[in-house]
Amino acid sequence: MNKPCCIALAALALLAGHALAAPVVYISSEKDNALTLVDPATLTVQGTLATCKRPRHMQLMPDGKRLLVACGESHAADIIDLATRQSVGRLPLGDDPEAFDIAPDGKTLFVSNEDEGTLSYIDIASGKALKSVAVGKEPEGVKVAPDGKTVYVTSEVAGLVHAIDIATAKVVKNIKVGKRPRRMAFAADGAELWVTNELDASVSIVATKDHSVVHTLRFEVPGARAADITPVGIAITRDGARAFVGLGRANHVAFVDVRARKVTQLVLAGKRAWNVSLDKAEARLYVINGLSDDMTVIDVAAAKALKTVPVGRVPYQAVVVE
Amino acid sequence: MKLRAALAALAVGAVLLPAAAATLRATLIVPADDARLERTRLERAYLGHPGGPARDGVQLALDEARFELDAAGSAVALDSVGAATLDAARAAAQQAEKAGAAVLLTDLPADWTRSVAEAVKLPVLNVGNAADALRQADCRANLWHLLPSERMRADALAQALVARRWSNVLLLSGPSASDATRAAAAQAALKRYGLKLVASKPFKLSADPRERELANPLLLTGGAAYDAVWVVDSDGEFARALPYRTALPRPVVGDAGLTALAWHAQFERFGAPQVVRRFAKAAQRPMTAHDWAAWVGGRALVAAVVAAPKGPAVAWAKALAGNDLDGSKGVTLSFRAWDGQLRQPLLLTDGQAVVGSAPVDGILHPRNALDTLGADAPERLCKARS
Numbered sequence: 004m005n006k007p008c009c010i011a012l013a014a015l016a017l018l019a020g021h022a023l024a025a026p027v028v029y030i031s032s033e034k035d036n037a038l039t040l041v042d043p044a045t046l047t048v049q050g051t052l053a054t055c056k057r058p059r060h061m062q063l064m065p066d067g068k069r070l071l072v073a074c075g076e077s078h079a080a081d082i083i084d085l086a087t088r089q090s091v092g093r094l095p096l097g098d099d100p101e102a103f104d105i106a107p108d109g110k111t112l113f114v115s116n117e118d119e120g121t122l123s124y125i126d127i128a129s130g131k132a133l134k135s136v137a138v139g140k141e142p143e144g145v146k147v148a149p150d151g152k153t154v155y156v157t158s159e160v161a162g163l164v165h166a167i168d169i170a171t172a173k174v175v176k177n178i179k180v181g182k183r184p185r186r187m188a189f190a191a192d193g194a195e196l197w198v199t200n201e202l203d204a205s206v207s208i209v210a211t212k213d214h215s216v217v218h219t220l221r222f223e224v225p226g227a228r229a230a231d232i233t234p235v236g237i238a239i240t241r242d243g244a245r246a247f248v249g250l251g252r253a254n255h256v257a258f259v260d261v262r263a264r265k266v267t268q269l270v271l272a273g274k275r276a277w278n279v280s281l282d283k284a285e286a287r288l289y290v291i292n293g294l295s296d297d298m299t300v301i302d303v304a305a306a307k308a309l310k311t312v313p314v315g316r317v318p319y320q321a322v323v324v325e
Numbered sequence: 326m327k328l329r330a331a332l333a334a335l336a337v338g339a340v341l342l343p344a345a346a347a348t349l350r351a352t353l354i355v356p357a358d359d360a361r362l363e364r365t366r367l368e369r370a371y372l373g374h375p376g377g378p379a380r381d382g383v384q385l386a387l388d389e390a391r392f393e394l395d396a397a398g399s400a401v402a403l404d405s406v407g408a409a410t411l412d413a414a415r416a417a418a419q420q421a422e423k424a425g426a427a428v429l430l431t432d433l434p435a436d437w438t439r440s441v442a443e444a445v446k447l448p449v450l451n452v453g454n455a456a457d458a459l460r461q462a463d464c465r466a467n468l469w470h471l472l473p474s475e476r477m478r479a480d481a482l483a484q485a486l487v488a489r490r491w492s493n494v495l496l497l498s499g500p501s502a503s504d505a506t507r508a509a510a511a512q513a514a515l516k517r518y519g520l521k522l523v524a525s526k527p528f529k530l531s532a533d534p535r536e537r538e539l540a541n542p543l544l545l546t547g548g549a550a551y552d553a554v555w556v557v558d559s560d561g562e563f564a565r566a567l568p569y570r571t572a573l574p575r576p577v578v579g580d581a582g583l584t585a586l587a588w589h590a591q592f593e594r595f596g597a598p599q600v601v602r603r604f605a606k607a608a609q610r611p612m613t614a615h616d617w618a619a620w621v622g623g624r625a626l627v628a629a630v631v632a633a634p635k636g637p638a639v640a641w642a643k644a645l646a647g648n649d650l651d652g653s654k655g656v657t658l659s660f661r662a663w664d665g666q667l668r669q670p671l672l673l674t675d676g677q678a679v680v681g682s683a684p685v686d687g688i689l690h691p692r693n694a695l696d697t698l699g700a701d702a703p704e705r706l707c708k709a710r711s
Binding site for chain 1: 372389390391392393396397596599602603631649651655656657693694
């Protein structure tokens with residue numbers, strides 16, 4: 004009587020262990036209060052995971068074991084344990100948090116509070132707000148420089164990227180970029196900051212040494228008018244060679260040769276292709292389509308869409324956990 | 326009378342920032358006693374009517390631009406003046422010009438607006454008047470319009486009807502002069518988009534049984550076959566009570582039912598909820614289409630100063646005309662060179678939700694789909710700009 008039970012349990016544990024080790028893609032959707040889990044092997048939805056209200060930006064904790072999900076209406080981040088795929092706690096993030104980044108030491112989180120127009124410093128261990136810096140209205144993208152000294156935040160209304168000295172919590176430079184700057188990524192080992200301008204059909208390339216705009220990369224899509232090219236999401240490969248930019252209502256993703264600052268390919272995705280995420284091997288790009296409630300998975304080498312998977316309502320971002 | 330004039334001339338000024346290297350001074354001219362803002366009218370909250378003073382929107386745009394202005398090393402100072410008559414508005418405009426204002430903003434009746442634009446050389450931003458005449462026969466080279474014109478609103482609705490294939494339209498229009506002009510705009514839009522006018526009938530607000538043919542919705546909408554009823558009611562009271570009281574089970578559009586507006590507080594896309602929330606926090610009321618136009622007017626001032634931080638006024642005027650603006654409607658907005666109108670998408674709303682936007686999908690234009698709303702360049706209706 005005893006034996007079969009234990010065998011069954013052991014088998015269950017083995018099964019569970021196997022399932023939990025398998026890679027999975029988490030997708031946040033603003034209107035679902037839940038994350039969608041997609042199996043990257045089969046590109047099918049495995050299920051959903053309830054989370055806090057209006058989940059948007061997601062990022063792995065530096066230990067790689069937990070996922071933070073910023074929730075605009077919960078004024079907090081949900082902490083998801085990746086081994087058990089369960090919510091294990093909340094981290095208060097202040098009013099209406101949108102996007103965040105974590106300092107290289109893993110101790111401090113910097114979050115944009117969209118309504119207040121502030122960038123807040125959050126101590127991850129204690130959950131306490133340490134400092135708050137006033138910035139332009141509708142702050143969005145947040146990026147900490149690799150050296151951990153400067154944090155950059157975009158203001159959609161002001162059309163600025165604020166460069167903030169982390170130690171003094173002071174804005175050291177307001178960098179004028181294009182209209183409605185959204186997201187950022189570092190290139191050239193942190194020497195360049197690439198900023199997407201949603202209402203300017205462009206990316207502003209900022210030299211981080213003096214915070215000057217050194218180049219503006221403009222996008223063109225055959226058959227689409229400039230007004231319909233609304234770049235938001237950006238990802239750059241670890242070697243800094245290639246960038247991927249979601250062109251919004253032009254429904255394409257631009258593949259960019261970073262050093263040449265030239266678009267090499269345009270890949271068709273879904274309606275309002277915006278946030279983009281790479282897997283670890285940088286072989287696949289997961290593109291969120293904000294207006295068609297789905298996600299297009301692109302084979303990077305072939306520059307072709309493999310499949311488009313229905314996800315949640317008003318999807319925001321994908322994070323690949325491997 | 327003297328007291329009134331003195332009161333009217335009293336500038337309720339508030340300088341946003343201390344004079345910096347270059348401060349753009351702007352003066353907003355509004356009616357001293359604005360019948361549109363009487364308490365009982367505001368309480369009705371008719372769609373397409375102002376919800377409060379224009380200053381609220383302009384001020385919000387300036388307040389939230391602090392970083393942008395600081396980064397450019399410049400500032401915008403806003404004055405507002407109440408004018409009791411056309412002549413007072415004209416005098417206020419000239420006085421502001423003399424006192425160093427670089428831009429005027431107006432939320433005035435159409436003939437007052439025209440008079441102000443004629444009295445000064447400065448750019449005049451019309452944030453509150455939708456009259457087509459100001460964009461056509463009465464247009465001026467220095468007059469710019471933030472609020473969509475009546476024609477743009479009518480075209481937007483007509484496009485929505487085309488998209489639904491609700492092709493046969495019964496038109497009901499009210500007794501005022503404004504109703505007559507706006508009904509003509511509605512008819513022109515029906516024609517432009519190939520819709521059929523089944524009948525056009527006047528209505529009147531009345532409980533008099535002898536006038537029931539004019540006042541009773543069942544009688545007004547009976548005896549005809551139609552896909553939609555388009556009601557033109559600048560006042561608002563009749564239109565509001567028309568849906569669900571038609572003889573046939575058909576939707577009402579126009580000034581009730583489905584309405585085309587520059588903005589609605591329930592719009593959920595493109596950062597609109599943040600704008601609405603900031604406005605509600607600052608002004609303690611929901612953000613209407615008029616408030617949006619005033620807010621974009623403020624944003625136009627900021628964009629001009631940022632484009633030419635040191636001025637002079639000529640450079641600001643040039644930047645005003647040429648700048649692209651971000652009005653949280655998902656596309657860049659710009660002024661049409663041929664009539665000074667800000668091209669923009671319109672929202673289709675029943676007052677509870679934004680159910681769509683115009684231009685609707687599939688309506689094409691050789692250059693910019695936004696120019697399917699309102700007067701297009703080849704029509705050459707504004708002689709002062711051609």
